[in-house]
Amino acid sequence: xxxxxxxxxxxxxxxxxxxxxxxxxxxxxxxxxxxxxxxxxxxxxxxxxxxxxxxxxxxxxxxxxxxxxxxxxxxxxxxxxxxxxxxxxxxxxxxxxxxxxxxxxxxxxxxxxxxxxxxxxxxxxxxxxxxxxxxxxxxxxxxxxxxxxxxxxxxxxxxxxxxxxxxxxxxxxxxxxxxxxxxxxxxxxxxxxxxxxxxxxxxxxxxxxxxxxxxxxxxxxxxxxxxxxxxxxxxxxxxxxxx
Amino acid sequence: xxxxxxxxxxxxxxxxxxxxxxxxxxxxxxxxxxxxxxxxxxxxxxxxxxxxxxxxxxxxxxxxxxxxxxxxxxxxxxxxxxxxxxxxxxxxxxxxxxxxxxxxxxxxxxxxxxxxxxxxxxxxxxxxxxxxxxxxxxxxxxxxxxxxxxxxxxxxxxxxxxxxxxxxxxxxxxxxxxxxxxxxxxxxxxxxxxxxxxxxxxxxxxxxxxxxxxxxxxxxxxxxxxxxxxxxxxxxxxxxxxxxxxxxxxxxxxxxxxxxxxxxxxxxxxxxxxxxxxxxxxxxxxxxxxxxxxxxxxxxxxxxxxxxxxxxxxxxxxxxxxxxxxxxxxxxxxxxxxxxxxxxxxxxxxxxxxxxxxxxxxxxxxxxxxxx
Amino acid sequence: xxxxxxxxxxxxxxxxxxxxxxxxxxxxxxxxxxxxxxxxxxxxxxxxxxxxxxxxxxxxxxxxxxxxxxxxxxxxxxxxxxxxxxxxxxxxxxxxxxxxxxxxxxxxxxxxxxxxxxxxxxxxxxxxxxxxxxxxxxxxxxxxxxxxxxxxxxxxxxxxxxxxxxxxxxxxxxxxxxxxxxxxxxxxxxxxxxxxxxxxxxxxxxxxxxxxxxxxxxxxxxxxxxxxxxxxxxxxxxxxxxxxxxxxxxxxxxxxxxxxxxxxxxxxxxxxxxxxxxxxxxxxxxxxxxxxxxxxxxxxxxxxxxxxxxxxxxxxxxxxxxxxxxxxxxxxxxxxxxxxxxxxxxxxxxxxxxxxxxxxxxxxxxx
Numbered sequence: 003x004x005x006x007x008x009x010x011x012x013x014x015x016x017x018x019x020x021x022x023x024x025x026x027x028x029x030x031x032x033x034x035x036x037x038x039x040x041x042x043x044x045x046x047x048x049x050x051x052x053x054x055x056x057x058x059x060x061x062x063x064x065x066x067x068x069x070x071x072x073x074x075x076x077x078x079x080x081x082x083x084x085x086x087x088x089x090x091x092x093x094x095x096x097x098x099x100x101x102x103x104x105x106x107x108x109x110x111x112x113x114x115x116x117x118x119x120x121x122x123x124x125x126x127x128x129x130x131x132x133x134x135x136x137x138x139x140x141x142x143x144x145x146x147x148x149x150x151x152x153x154x155x156x157x158x159x160x161x162x163x164x165x166x167x168x169x170x171x172x173x174x175x176x177x178x179x180x181x182x183x184x185x186x187x188x189x190x191x192x193x194x195x196x197x198x199x200x201x202x203x204x205x206x207x208x209x210x211x212x213x214x215x216x217x218x219x220x221x222x223x224x225x226x227x228x229x230x231x232x233x234x235x236x237x238x239x240x241x242x243x244x245x
Numbered sequence: 246x247x248x249x250x251x252x253x254x255x256x257x258x259x260x261x262x263x264x265x266x267x268x269x270x271x272x273x274x275x276x277x278x279x280x281x282x283x284x285x286x287x288x289x290x291x292x293x294x295x296x297x298x299x300x301x302x303x304x305x306x307x308x309x310x311x312x313x314x315x316x317x318x319x320x321x322x323x324x325x326x327x328x329x330x331x332x333x334x335x336x337x338x339x340x341x342x343x344x345x346x347x348x349x350x351x352x353x354x355x356x357x358x359x360x361x362x363x364x365x366x367x368x369x370x371x372x373x374x375x376x377x378x379x380x381x382x383x384x385x386x387x388x389x390x391x392x393x394x395x396x397x398x399x400x401x402x403x404x405x406x407x408x409x410x411x412x413x414x415x416x417x418x419x420x421x422x423x424x425x426x427x428x429x430x431x432x433x434x435x436x437x438x439x440x441x442x443x444x445x446x447x448x449x450x451x452x453x454x455x456x457x458x459x460x461x462x463x464x465x466x467x468x469x470x471x472x473x474x475x476x477x478x479x480x481x482x483x484x485x486x487x488x489x490x491x492x493x494x495x496x497x498x499x500x501x502x503x504x505x506x507x508x509x510x511x512x513x514x515x516x517x518x519x520x521x522x523x524x525x526x527x528x529x530x531x532x533x534x535x536x537x538x539x540x541x542x543x544x545x546x547x548x549x550x551x552x553x554x555x556x557x558x559x560x561x562x563x564x565x566x567x568x569x570x571x572x573x574x575x576x577x578x579x580x581x582x583x584x585x586x587x588x589x590x591x592x593x594x595x596x597x598x599x600x601x602x603x604x605x606x607x608x609x610x611x612x613x614x615x616x617x
Numbered sequence: 618x619x620x621x622x623x624x625x626x627x628x629x630x631x632x633x634x635x636x637x638x639x640x641x642x643x644x645x646x647x648x649x650x651x652x653x654x655x656x657x658x659x660x661x662x663x664x665x666x667x668x669x670x671x672x673x674x675x676x677x678x679x680x681x682x683x684x685x686x687x688x689x690x691x692x693x694x695x696x697x698x699x700x701x702x703x704x705x706x707x708x709x710x711x712x713x714x715x716x717x718x719x720x721x722x723x724x725x726x727x728x729x730x731x732x733x734x735x736x737x738x739x740x741x742x743x744x745x746x747x748x749x750x751x752x753x754x755x756x757x758x759x760x761x762x763x764x765x766x767x768x769x770x771x772x773x774x775x776x777x778x779x780x781x782x783x784x785x786x787x788x789x790x791x792x793x794x795x796x797x798x799x800x801x802x803x804x805x806x807x808x809x810x811x812x813x814x815x816x817x818x819x820x821x822x823x824x825x826x827x828x829x830x831x832x833x834x835x836x837x838x839x840x841x842x843x844x845x846x847x848x849x850x851x852x853x854x855x856x857x858x859x860x861x862x863x864x865x866x867x868x869x870x871x872x873x874x875x876x877x878x879x880x881x882x883x884x885x886x887x888x889x890x891x892x893x894x895x896x897x898x899x900x901x902x903x904x905x906x907x908x909x910x911x912x913x914x915x916x917x918x919x920x921x922x923x924x925x926x927x928x929x930x931x932x933x934x935x936x937x938x939x940x941x942x943x944x945x946x947x948x949x950x951x952x953x954x955x956x957x958x959x960x961x962x963x964x965x966x967x968x969x970x971x972x973x974x975x976x977x978x979x980x981x982x983x984x
Contacts, residue, residue: 055460056616076616077462085460089453095262096255107251108461265901283925284913286744290923297924334779335950337942340922343774368949370784372920374660375743377776378750408732409748409756414706415738421742455726532809532896533637540641544648552918553657555742556664556712562656580709583740590708 005032008160008191009054014063016049023049025214027063031160031193031207036186038205039195040238046214048088048193051164054193055085068159081109084153084161084190088168093151094138098129101137102152109156123151143174147181154185161185163194167201179204202234210241217241248463252471260475269441270479274433274487281429282495287552289375290422291319292320295339299325302350311387312343334366341365341376366572414584415500423498426491427578428551433487434510435546437480438517439524440538445578446472446525447534459615469610473518480514481507487584500585508588509581509595513574516602520570522609549575573598624828624836632840633808642806642844646798646852653790654860661747667694667711668701672721677732680759684715689751706738713737713748780949787860792944793874793917795852796937799845800911803882805903806887807841811890812899830979838883845879865951871944874957877964878940885936886969891978911937939963 016024023046031037039047052058054067056076065072068082090177092101099120106116124130127147137145146166149186154161163182167175179201182192194205202222207217218225218241222234229240260266296312298305312320321339333339342364352359363380367373414424449455458468484506491497516539523537528534548562549555549571555563566572573594580586588595633639642871666684670677685692693711696702702714716734718724724731737745781788814820814837823833849872856862864871885907893899913919914928915937921929932938939960946952954961 057456059616074387080460080462083460085457087453087456089456091452091454091457093255093454094452095259100255100258104251104255105457107462108248108458108463110462112250216363265897271888280913280928284928285919286923287919288923289920292922322753330717335946335952335956358773361774365776365778365779367778367784368788368945369920370778370781370786373778373781374784375746377774378746380774382775389650408730409735409753410732410735411735411753413737413742413745414703416739416742416745419739419742424741425742532900535900536638537639540645543645544652547652548656554661554664554712554741557658557660557662558656576709579740580707584707584738585710586707589937590704 005034007031008033008068009193010064010066011054012064014050014053014065015061016046016053016058017061022214024053024060027216029209029216031191032156034186034189034191035161035206036182036194036204037190038202038208039193039211040197040202040208040234041195041200041211042197045211047211048164050160050211051193051195055083056080056160082159084156084158086146086149086153086161086166088164092137092145092152095136097134097136098140098148098234099133101148105152106155111156119155123155127151143177144168146170146174147178150178150181154190157188158190158192160193163192165195165197167196167198175201177184199234199238206218208234210238212242248467249402249471249474252468253474256475260479270483271486274483274490275437276428277429277433278487278490278494281432282422282425285425285429285552286421287371288419289372289379292317292341292372292376293321293339294318294332294376294380295321295323295333295342295487297323297325297330297342297344299346299347299564300349304350305345306354308345308384308387311383315379315383317376330364332374334364337366338596339366339377340382341374343380394414422495423583424579426495426497428575430484430487430491431549431551431571431575431578432546434480434513434574435484435517435542438476438514439450439521439542440535441479442472442476442518443525443528443534443538444531445476446522446532447528450525451530462468464608465613465615469522469613473515473522476518476521477511477514480517481510484510497582499582501581502585502587505586505588506581507576509574509598512595512602513570513577514596516570516598519602519606519609521544523605523612526612545569545571548572551575568601570598570601573601620828621832621836624832625839628836629840632844638806642802643848643851645801646794646848647855649794649798650791650852650855650860653794654787657790658786661689661744661751663691664689664713664744664748665693665711666690666748666752667696667702667705667714669698669714669716670695671719671926672717674722676722676725677717680717680756681715683755683759684752687751687755687863689748692920702736706736711738712741712744713752715752738910756902775824785860785862787856787862788945788949789918791852791856792941792948793915795944796915796917796940797908797911797950798848798852798876799875799878800885800907800937802845802848803841803879804886804907805900807838807883807886808889808893808899808903809896811837811887812893812896815890816895834887834979838887841886842879842883846876849875849879862948864948866947866953870954871947874940874943874947874961874964877961877968878936881936881964881968881971884968884975887975888971888978891975910935914938915941915943936964936967 004029007030011029014024014027015022027050039050041047049058053060053065053072056067056072056079060072067079070082071080072079086141093104095115096104102120102123103116106119111119124133129144129148132140132144137148140148150161150163150166153163167178170178182194182204186192194201196202205222207219207221208225210217210225218228218237220228225231225237226233229237231237231240292311296309298309309320312318323333323342325344332344344362344364346359346361349359361384363377365373365376393487413419446455449458456514488499492499524534524537528537548558548566549568550558550566555566555572558566577586577591577594577598580591667679668684670681681692684690694705696705696714702711705711705714714736716736718732718734721731733756735749737749739745778784811820814823824830828836853864853871857864860928879889886903889899889902889907893902910931911917914921914924914932914935916932917937921932943957943960943964946957
């Protein structure tokens with residue numbers, strides 16, 4: 003089945019002074035897929051995701067997100083994406099409800115719309131007791147699930163997740179991925195970075211990065227076949243040895 | 246417009262939930278007015294003066310009585326002993342020593358010139374200068390009253406034929422507190438606008454929430470207006486509170502119009518918030534912002550003429566003050582509150598503040614980047 | 618010992634690499650001294666005054682010319698009446714107006730006396746006072762010379778300004794700046810730096826390292842002590858070379874007492890850091906509890922004896938007050954230890970008390 007590209011990146015380079023954080027990246031992301039960015043810390047994943055979100059200017063290369071050029075149409079891009087950053091980006095001194103109302107308001111959702119969507123969310127996540135608590139009082143797992151819900155609350159075309167599951171227990175990670183699948187089913191494209199190799203198996207396609215470059219790209223099955231490995235762990239080790 | 250309201254609501258919630266903000270907003274005006282007004286005083290009152298009376302005459306006693314009646318001095322007496330006097334000054338037991346020489350009365354009556362030696366500890370040069378002036382004022386008063394009226398000395402011998410009458414306008418009692426209060430309000434409002442705005446924005450940077458805002462389609466002017474308005478409102482509140490404290494506790498007169506004062510304050514807040522914004526553009530952490538502000542704040546406050554007259558400053562300093570918004574606001578508050586000046590009286594300051602505010606704000610907004 | 622010197626080096630590097638903070642630390646004292654020295658002047662220079670001359674005769678015009686010629690004043694405008702003068706005051710055009718009555722020269726000739734009124738903008742009371750006395754001096758001088766033909770002043774004073782003949786303000790602000798800067802660098806900076814290690818959780822790592830707690834504290838504090846000494850010397854040199862503030866007493870005594878004050882400030886910073894958890898609280902406490910009292914209640918700018926009694930009592934617990942008495946006595950009065958022994962003993966006992974208190978706090982926290 004042919005699916006259109008929702009992100010197209012050609013020859014993307016990002017330099018910070020002498021340091022090259024992204025070295026000639028080329029890839030595309032198809033509509034409604036889960037695209038994983040894999041790599042160790044410092045491989046350049048966060049830099050790439052920030053460029054796609056319009057938070058950083060690329061040094062050179064072509065980058066199209068949701069059909070818009072990141073050099074010229076950042077405002078249009080921002081209307082069509084959601085973002086969950088690595089550091090924590092909900093306001094700790096606001097309640098869950100206030101955070102959601104605030105961000106939804108910024109995206110221009112109508113009051114009635116916010117109300118119905120919020121009620122749905124409360125039911126889906128079962129957070130009736132948590133909704134009026136301050137974010138700072140929530141356990142980390144809940145903070146991350148709610149941050150994700152905030153990122154897709156305005157129904158963006160693409161959501162960018164930067165290490166969304168770092169530091170949480172395996173069960174919460176599993177629940178988090180259930181939320182991701184649900185989002186994909188509703189038509190949202192998911193772009194996720196992670197350094198957990200088992201999570202790579204959950205992605206439709208993965209891209210393995212090291213030292214600012216893309217080493218391999220493909221579906222998990224393709225990669226396992228190409229490197230004759232049983233799992234992504236092995237793939238990763240073989241790529242690393244191959245250098 | 247609705248976006249701005251949404252940000253405003255969030256800001257106010259956060260401000261009132263911050264445990265540090267409530268004391269800052271509500272107690273700072275009290276602390277500043279009560280402590281600063283009393284402590285930051287260059288007014289001279291009850292300074293220790295030791296009078297050594299060698300003459301022991303009616304005249305010398307009259308003169309001492311005049312010193313006793315003066316609010317500026319607290320008189321101690323001592324026998325003449327030079328090493329004792331020196332020791333007292335060395336040990337800071339007295340600030341000044343006046344020596345009434347032998348034959349004081351006799352010489353005056355015979356018309357011979359009389360010279361009183363005045364020793365002043367002058368490490369604090371300013372106080373020393375004032376003490377000298379006050380002593381001389383008391384002396385000339387003494388000559389006029391005691392000599393001319395009571396002893397009927399030939400008026401032809403009197404030094405001053407030009408009668409000087411001084412009238413102190415706008416502050417008849419020379420109340421130093423009335424001079425300091427407007428200055429303290431300036432500090433208060435500057436702190437609110439510069440410190441709080443920049444710390445607020447840098448906090449969002451430190452916590453990473455600014456990134457989340459930056460990926461949303463919000464326009465930067467919407468975001469910045471939402472950030473600015475709360476501090477404008479708080480600034481006006483602080484002015485009102487500080488002014489009321491001054492009027493109720495210190496009998497600060499209010500000669501001008503409230504409207505004029507608020508118009509000027511709003512313009513100044515706009516400029517101050519612009520400066521806070523600009524600093525937050527460049528600072529990555531709250532500590533950096535604090536130190537940067539602390540450094541500049543000290544300079545612009547001291548140069549603004551809060552304690553001393555700007556006209557006495559060297560020319561280059563006066564030129565620097567042309568771009569110092571605190572200087573303009575200091576003049577404005579003092580003139581409006583104490584003298585009742587109007588906007589047309591203060592047209593230069595009015596225009597200068599507007600130009601400064603627009604320039605700083607445009608630069609700060611231009612520097613604020615959603616993408617780096 | 619080797620371990621300790623390595624740690625000390627790391628602490629130094631930390632401070633030196635934060636260029637912006639370093640720059641501010643060294644620039645604050647220099648800027649402050651220069652501003653105090655060149656900008657904050659309590660003298661009258663080119664004060665703008667106006668006149669109202671109802672007589673316009675040769676005497677009033679000559680007096681006006683004299684006022685204008687004096688360095689203190691600049692006669693900028695003549696007003697026709699009080700209303701005009703008042704609007705001049707409101708627009709800050711002038712600080713004072715000299716009013717000559719009708720028939721001035723005539724009266725002077727006929728009755729040997731004529732009336733001058735000085736209107737002063739007393740919204741700045743000290744300045745108004747100064748201007749008033751300067752104008753009076755000029756008027757009196759005129760009458761001595763022109764009207765009384767040589768009669769000397771009947772009673773005059775011969776002021777002797779001790780320790781500061783020319784009334785330089787530098788004699789006040791150079792010692793004051795020293796106290797303030799030492800508080801800023803040692804107490805504020807060291808408490809923030811320890812609080813930062815706590816916030817980042819790196820303090821725990823240090824505490825489980827083989828370094829002894831006392832070594833950790835010394836390692837943290839030594840760089841700030843060194844910085845402070847450098848600052849003390851630069852302030853003294855600038856004060857002396859640029860503003861001519863002397864060191865009449867013993868340099869050794871001066872530096873020793875500065876070192877004593879540095880120790881005191883460091884132990885204050887240490888105590889603050891054992892109490893607080895975050896940098897922000899450390900900053901808040903240091904500025905409100907240490908900097909402000911040092912600035913206001915030490916006699917740095919504002920004479921303590923002019924304050925209300927409560928504040929005067931409060932000033933007794935401000936260490937900078939004693940430090941200022943000590944260094945002013947050494948620098949300006951040239952006194953020896955015997956005159957300042959009380960203040961020195963007070964500072965020593967405060968320091969010992971603070972160190973004991975912080976060690977106690979530090980220990981209980983570890984146990």
